[in-house]
Amino acid sequence: MPERPLADLILRDARVVTQEPRSGVIERGWIAARAGRIVGLGTGEPRVRGSARAVERRVRGRVVIPGLVDPHTHLLYAGRRYEEFVERRAGTPYLEILKRGGGIHRTVAQTRAASDAALARLLRERIARAAAQGTTTLEIKSGYGLAVEEELRQLRIIDRVRAEAPIDIVTTYLALHALPVGADRAAFVAAAGRAVATVAREKLAERVDAFVDEAVFSVSDAGVVFRAARRAGLAVVLHADQFNDTGGAALAARSHALSADHLAAASDRGLAAMAGAGTVAVLLPGSALIVGYTPPDATRFRKAGVRMALATDQNPGTSPLEGMPTAIALGVNLCGMRPDEALTAATRNAAAALGRERVSGSLRIGKRADLVVLDTDDERDLAYRVGARLIREVYAAGRRVAG
Ligand code: NIG
Ligand code: FE
Numbered sequence: 001m002p003e004r005p006l007a008d009l010i011l012r013d014a015r016v017v018t019q020e021p022r023s024g025v026i027e028r029g030w031i032a033a034r035a036g037r038i039v040g041l042g043t044g045e046p047r048v049r050g051s052a053r054a055v056e057r058r059v060r061g062r063v064v065i066p067g068l069v070d071p072h073t074h075l076l077y078a079g080r081r082y083e084e085f086v087e088r089r090a091g092t093p094y095l096e097i098l099k100r101g102g103g104i105h106r107t108v109a110q111t112r113a114a115s116d117a118a119l120a121r122l123l124r125e126r127i128a129r130a131a132a133q134g135t136t137t138l139e140i141k142s143g144y145g146l147a148v149e150e151e152l153r154q155l156r157i158i159d160r161v162r163a164e165a166p167i168d169i170v171t172t173y174l175a176l177h178a179l180p181v182g183a184d185r186a187a188f189v190a191a192a193g194r195a196v197a198t199v200a201r202e203k204l205a206e207r208v209d210a211f212v213d214e215a216v217f218s219v220s221d222a223g224v225v226f227r228a229a230r231r232a233g234l235a236v237v238l239h240a241d242q243f244n245d246t247g248g249a250a251l252a253a254r255s256h257a258l259s260a261d262h263l264a265a266a267s268d269r270g271l272a273a274m275a276g277a278g279t280v281a282v283l284l285p286g287s288a289l290i291v292g293y294t295p296p297d298a299t300r301f302r303k304a305g306v307r308m309a310l311a312t313d314q315n316p317g318t319s320p321l322e323g324m325p326t327a328i329a330l331g332v333n334l335c336g337m338r339p340d341e342a343l344t345a346a347t348r349n350a351a352a353a354l355g356r357e358r359v360s361g362s363l364r365i366g367k368r369a370d371l372v373v374l375d376t377d378d379e380r381d382l383a384y385r386v387g388a389r390l391i392r393e394v395y396a397a398g399r400r401v402a403g
Contacts, residue, residue, distance in 0.1 A: 007032035007048040013060040033369030036397035067136025067370025068324040069350035070313035079110030111144040119303035132402040133323030136370035143174030155204040166401040176210035177224040193228040202231035209241040241266040253277035259353035271304035280353040285330035287318035309349040332383035339380040369398035
């Protein structure tokens with residue numbers, strides 16, 4: 001009989017929701033990790049040997065799920081936008097505020113004015129708050145610089161904070177977020193395209209993103225930075241069809257983007273193209289709720305056969321909400337996902353949206369030991385008991401980071 005593997009963390013007597021088609025849900029389950037990796041899981045008595053300093057936790061009556069994955073945030077920013085929030089709730093459209101130099105531009109001014117140290121502190125706090133809500137893999141975009149040097153400064157701050165973060169951080173260069181007031185479009189897009197090579201050389205981001213919508217950037221603008229990304233070996237993702245269908249979903253599919261995000265106004269053809277290309281649809285119900293537009297409808301994505309992920313889109317404008325449990329609750333109650341679909345969207349499919357499916361997003365031997373213990377015996381509570389404090393313990397690569 002092969003020797004039992006050594007483990008330094010064992011969670012046992014739990015309902016283990018693996019997000020793996022083969023293992024499914026394990027009742028009276030255990031899961032064990034060593035040096036940050038999952039070394040075993042099963043039902044009944046753990047078939048591992050505890051190391052001398054092993055932590056063994058009995059979590060009877062509770063659920064263990066994979067660490068939550070938030071594949072779309074704009075966490076590096078300074079300041080708040082309460083006035084715009086109130087104005088939008090009173091009926092002024094988001095894109096109108098942006099056009100007249102508010103919205104994103106306001107955050108750009110505040111972020112540019114903040115010191116490296118202040119931004120790093122804000123970022124560390126936000127990462128800790130995300131981890132406390134169960135997030136163990138977190139995407140962070142730049143995008144509040146709108147000038148190459150400033151974008152690079154922001155990416156370098158993210159990079160420094162990432163290096164000591166307790167959870168896995170995936171960085172994205174949001175090359176085209178808004179056109180600075182009075183700037184020349186072609187020159188701005190070209191400069192962003194050139195910056196992609198620097199970002200890649202300095203290893204400041206893994207992915208390149210653009211915001212394609214009416215009165216923002218076009219499919220052909222995004223093509224410029226996407227081609228630069230391809231040359232530099234970076235992946236691409238897209239803010240696509242959030243307010244209007246301007247062909248973002250189809251562009252994402254053609255460009256083999258890892259994900260296209262938002263998609264509330266995407267056409268069926270666009271969604272079908274994404275399904276064909278294997279591009280993940282990242283739904284961001286928080287921004288639909290907070291801005292007040294019609295949320296993306298899960299039925300359409302399901303019908304098209306696109307993989308659905310969920311994210312917070314945490315940012316000071318469209319989606320100041322925090323935490324993946326909120327995104328899961330909105331995915332179900334606003335977009336019409338099933339609770340099991342929403343959990344997959346927040347774990348396995350979200351990891352796929354980040355190109356991280358091999359390392360995280362589900363519980364399998366060899367994957368990183370990113371685990372969340374829920375304070376409930378039914379994971380559907382994440383969608384059902386909206387607002388309940390359900391995140392009890394959070395482990396990132398086998399280390400307890402919250403709870
Ligand atoms: O994902 N739509 C573009 N970007 C963000 C909002 C950024 C902001 O308003 O500050 C989004 O919704
Ligand atoms: Fe966004």
